[in-house]
Amino acid sequence: MLRVFIYEDKEILRESLCLMLNSMKDVELAAGLGNCATVEQDILQFKPDVVLMDIDMPEKNGIYGVEQIKKINPEISVIMHTVFDDDEKIFRSLEAGADGYLLKSTSSEKLYEAIKDVTLGCAPVSPGVAKKILTSFHPKPRREFALSNRERQILQLLVQGYTYKKIASECFISLDTVRTHLKNIYTKLQVCSGREAVAKALKHRIIKNG
Secondary structure (H helix, E strand, O other): OEEEEEEOOOHHHHHHHHHHHHOOOOEEEEEEEOOOOOHHHHHHHHOOOEEEEOOOOOOOOHHHHHHHHHHHOOOOEEEEEEOOOOHHHHHHHHHHOOOEEEEOOOOHHHHHHHHHHHOOOOOOEOHHHHHHHHHHOOOOOOOOOOOOHHHHHHHHHHHOOOOHHHHHHHHOOOHHHHHHHHHHHHHHHOOOOHHHHHHHHHHOOOOOOO
C-alpha cells in the first residue's frame, strides 16, 4: 500500500484529490494540506511514499517543498501536480529533485498510473510538457554519451512520460529488457534515476526534438 500526501492550496481540488485517492486500489491517503510551510514536520509525521506537490501555494511554494523533502528522505517520490507548463518552473522543479511533472488536467487513471510507476523509477511527465520542453529548448551542441539507437529510443520514450510497461509495448520487448536498457542508460549518463536521466537528456539535448 502506497501512502500518498497531497499539497494543494485550492480546497475544492484538494478534497477532490483526497476522495479520488481514497478510491484507488493499493493507494492510501496519508494527508492533504494547503501549503508546505510545515513540510519537515509533515513528512516525519505522516511518512508518505509519494507526494503530489502543487507549485503556487501561500507561504512556501512547491519547489521549496521538494527541496526539503529530498533533504529529509531522498527515497520519497515527489510528483509536481500543477497548472504551470512554462520551462522555468519545470526545470526548477527537476533541479530541486522532483521525480515527475504532471499537469492538473491529467486524468485520474493517468495520475494513479503515475503514482504507482514513480516508485519503480519512472519519471512521469505530461506529454504536453515534454513536447513543450523539447520544442522550445535552445539549440546547443549535442552530446552523444555513446548511447545505442535502442537506448536512445527508450530514453526518448522515458522523457515523453512513458511507463516501463508502455515502453516495453512500444518497443516490442519485455519489461526485464527495458530495465536492462535503462540500467545501461543510467550508467552511460552517470545518473541514478529516471528523473536524473530525463533532466540530463533535456539539458544536453541527447535526444531529438519532437
